[in-house]
Amino acid sequence: MVENELSVNKNYPQQVEKLLKERNIKEYDYSQCENRKLIGHGGFSLVYSIVYHGTQYALKCLSSNMSYDDNPIKLLKREIQLHEINHPNVIKFYGVSKAPAQIENTENIMLVLQLANGGNLRDHLAKKQRIGLYKISWTELIQIAKDITSGLKHLHENDIIHRDLHSKNILINNGRALISDFGYAKNLNDYSVTIGDPARIGITPFIEPQTFLQETEVKRDKKSDIYSLGVLFWELTSGTSPFHKIQNQYMLGIQIAKGLREKSIINTPINYVNLYKNCWSHEPSKRPTLDVVLDELEKFRTENITFINHELFIDQYCLNNGGNFTEQGFVLGTGTVLGENGNLKKEKISQPIPIIYLPKKNGVEAVHNNVQIHIPILTLHYQCDATSEFVQDIRNVLEISDITKKSQTLKEKFNYYGEYVVISTIVGGIITIENWSEIDDVSRSRLKAYLQWSIDCAKGIRLKNFEDASIDDLNLQISSKNVHNAEDLYKWIKDLHNYKGLEIISYEKFKSTYQLLPEDLVQQIPGYFDIKHIDKFYPMQDTKFRFYEKIKVSEWIASPELPLKLYICDWIQDNSLQYGIILQRSKPGRAKKAAVKFLKEPEITQINKITIILTQPKTRQEAYLLDNGIILKNEDGLELDExxxxEHNSILNIPLEDFKNSKKQLSNAIYCQIIFHTVKISFGLSDIEYLHEFLNAVKSKLQDHESSKNLCKLFGDDYGHFLPRTFTLGGVLSKKYISNNHPIDFPTQQSDIKFNDPYAHQKIEQLLETWNKEFKDINTLYFLDNMGDVVYRNNIGDWMKSLAAKPKNWNIVFSEDWVQIYKVFKKMGKYTDASRT
Known part of the structure; x- marks a missing residue:
């Protein structure tokens, strides 16, 4: 080994000269490099600023302590290759310089790079902290995000993974972000990292969670960089490094692997939050491509999203106008009382409480048959000096000698300008529901569900569902426009949280306009004009709303009880209903990717029945179906062994169940189950649509020369073979026994009991005790629930009551009405050929 190193070092100067000539690389005379100052260092290099012939550059000195296959020329080649990338958002490479061998232990060679005059991104953001407040314009934030994404995209297009992307490796030059420090970057053909090497780990919060899940080499790819990009996007909104208060980096890595992420910063638009959350998704396959990221960032620019422009708010809500109280409410005056250069404070309502105004039940006239829902978003506080025009007008009136005329003119002026100015206003969204009495209970239940889903979606705590569903039956109007489908409602409420389309909901605090006048005029006003002091006024207190009662939307939704429709999205998300079923060995699994979307909410049928069953399936296939709650019907046309x-089962991550043999093999398993059927939900065939991503994946695999194998993996790993349309929800207590009895000899016993039967749990216990005595191999003292927890026989009644009270926790008991996903070929006209390949 020593001889090889000496050999390499001996030939090193000649190899360097050859490399520089081959690549036509400019050489900078080190003796003419002036004002050398250390500006950065890492585990693999030192970086200096220098002046060369009057121009500033950065000098990157490669450390000989970094092993790269023990070959310094290979290290140099790689560094030059990486830095030859030419892109406006990647640090520019100009050439090399040779230093005396004893300088900084650099093996004589240094890279001459572009010098960024703004320092690194972390320092750049820190400078925007002022007295605990972080201020950055939305325009600058998005531009930095776009710069980083564009530079990273160019690296990836050249098959280079950065692998150490964080805010200290992003430099700022004349306001433009540049990606730097490729000391840890590698080509795609060499992309593993060992987490035991601290020098290679980088900065912990920017490393994807897979790195911390095992102590062997972790392969990293382009998706690893996208994870880091998501963390960078978060840092742009906070101005601080992620998890900067956590000192124990090892434990931080463990928590990140378990799902720990930074919380979103208040006032960040929800679609930007969703973007960086998608980037730092735990599953690499769910992280967007850089093309998608750039498209999303571009939308912010084209939609002109800002953190709020003062003048826009002042003009939009007439905050500088006065007004008067009339029978119709607070009516704005004509003249301008306040200037536009005042102090506008925008206070986001941290826990907004939507309010619904419902007609009172004591006989409402038809004219009072519309309902309004108010969603507060911001409180605007505006204070400013009075305009010179207003002050001069009042001064001129007070100089009138005729007292009667003075009093009358003063009244006219205050009517023109308004007797009061609003100093606090709540803005948000207003939904009008027309002809409330004509909307039936079913539609009102839908309204509650879609309203709650839309609010949750805007807050980022729920995904959208049923965007294409018609909600015409709800008679919704927003800004005098009808709302036709769920997507319209989702978008509108999401826009509200991004401060778009806000309306005045209520005027909160007032001030008499005369109090804005100079002191000498203020003292004269009361003698000629009677002014009343009013502290607070709500538009909904107008005379026309005297027939309405004010209720919190959350209380209205829960009254008299939460509608079952409200839980549909939870059931879909928690049970991955959009993901196909793969009939894997011993237990079905869910596919990795969603194959369909649901166009409208399913039909819900309440059951509330308990089934107690003791049975021995005849074959292993029947046991498999019973054990996993799979119901097959003749109309399904489904043959599990076909x-x-x-035939390519062996290439799947988990092998499929062997239905050809299990269909013939006798079962020796006896099952005792207590099944609580709460509801059945069912999607019609027309309510399900294949996703474009899935259809494109199928088309792509069909064009491959090994389409049969690829389709096997496509359905057997990615999208699943089948998708049930009907689900019975509730819970199951189960116990399985192994018996030597012949299946035909064992009589199935079953009993159904209504949940509302006051003696239900006693009947269940009695039946179980009877079976316990009648069958010597059966022990019904305890069972396992869906989560694997033990439930004793005398606690079954409590288990049922607890489950009935928590619909969100209902599990799938039975699945039926199966769609054969692989028959998508029929729609594409290729099913017959492909299925026989």
Missing amino acids: IPFA
Whole structure:
């Protein structure tokens, strides 16, 4: 080994000269490099600023302590290759310089790079902190995000993974962000990292969670950089490094692997939050491509999203106008009382409480048959000096000698300008629901569900569902426009949280306009004009709303009880209903990717029945179906032993169940189950639509020369073979026994009991005790629930009551009405050929 190193070092100067000539690389005379100052250092290099012939450059000195296959020329080649990337958002490479061997232990060679005059991004953001407040314009934030994304995209297009992307490796030059420090970057053909090497880990919060899940080499790819990009996007909104208060980096890595992420910063638009959350998704496959990221960032620019422009708010809500109280409410005056250069404070309502105004039940006239829902978003506080025109007008009136005329003119002026100015205003969204009495209970239940889903979606705590569903039956109007589908409602409420389309909901605090006048005029006003002091006024207190009662939307939704429709999205998300089923060995699994979307909410049928069953399936296949709650019907046309492409079963991550043999093999398992059926939900065939991503994936695999194998993996790993349309929800207590009895000899016993039967739990216990005595191999003292927890026989009644009270926790008991996903070929006209390949 020593001889090889000496050999390499001996030939090093000649190899360097050859490399520089081959690549036509400019050489900078080190003796003419002036004002050398250390500006940065890492585990693999030192960086200096220098002046060369009057121009500033950065000098990157490669450390000989960094092993790269023990070959310094290979290290140099790689560094030059990486820095030859030419892009406006990647640090520019100009050439090399040779230093005396004893300088900084650099093996004589240094890279001459572009010098960024704004320092690194972390320092750049720190400078925007003032007295605990972080201020950055939305325009600058988005531009930095776009710069980083564009530079990273160019690296990836050249098959280079950065692998150490964080805010200290982003430099700012004349306001433009540049990606730097490729000391840790590698080409795609060499992309593993060992987490035991602290020098290679980088900065912990920017490393994807997979790195901390095992102590062997972790392969990293372009998606690893996208994870880091998401963390960078968060840092742009906070101005501080992520998890900067956590000192124990090892424990931080463990928590990140378990799902720990930074919380979103208040006032960040929800679509930007969603973007960086998608980037730092735990699953690499769910992280967007850089093309998608750039498209999303471009939308911010084209939609002109800002953190709020003062003048826009002042003009839009007439905050500088006065007004008067009339029978119709607070009516704005004509003249301008306040200037536009005052102090506008925008206070986001941290926990907004939407309010619904419902007609009182004591006989409402038809004219009072509309309902309004108010969603507060911001409180605007505006204070400013009075305009010179207003002051001069009042001064001129007070100089009138005729007292009667003075009093009358003063009244006219205050009517023109308004007797009061509003100093606090709540703005948000207003939904009008027309002809409330004509909307039936079913539609009102839908309204509650879609309203709650839309609010949750805008807050980023729920994904959208049923965007295409018609909600015409709800008679919704927003800004005098009808709302036709769920997507319209989702978008509108999301826009509200991004401060778009806000309306005045209520005027909170007032001040008499005369109090804005100079002191000498203020003292004269009361003698000629009677002014009343009013502290607070709500537009909904207008005379026309005297027939309405004010209720919190959350209380209205829960009255008299939460509608079951409200839980549909939870059931879909928690049980991954949009993901196909793969009939894997011993237990079905869910596919990795969603194959469909649901166009409208399913039909819900309440059951509230308990089934107690003791049975021994005849075959292993029947046992598999019973054990996993799979119901097959003749109309399904489904033969489990004829799943297409199953001949390539061995290439799947988890093998499929062997239905050809299990269909013939006798079962020796006896099942005792207590099944609580709460509801059945069912999607019609027309309510399900294949996703474009899935259809494109199928088309792509069909064009491959090994389409049969690829389709086997596509359905067997990615999208699943089947998708049930109907689900029975509730819970199951189950116990399985192994018996030597012949299946035909074992009589199935079953009993159904209504949940509302006051003696239900006693009947269940009695039946179980009877079976316990009648069958010697059966022990019904305890069972396991869906989560694997033990439930004793005498606690079954409590288990049922607890489950009935928590619909969100209902699990899938039975699945039926199966769609064969692989028959998508029929729609594409290729099913017959492909399934026989």
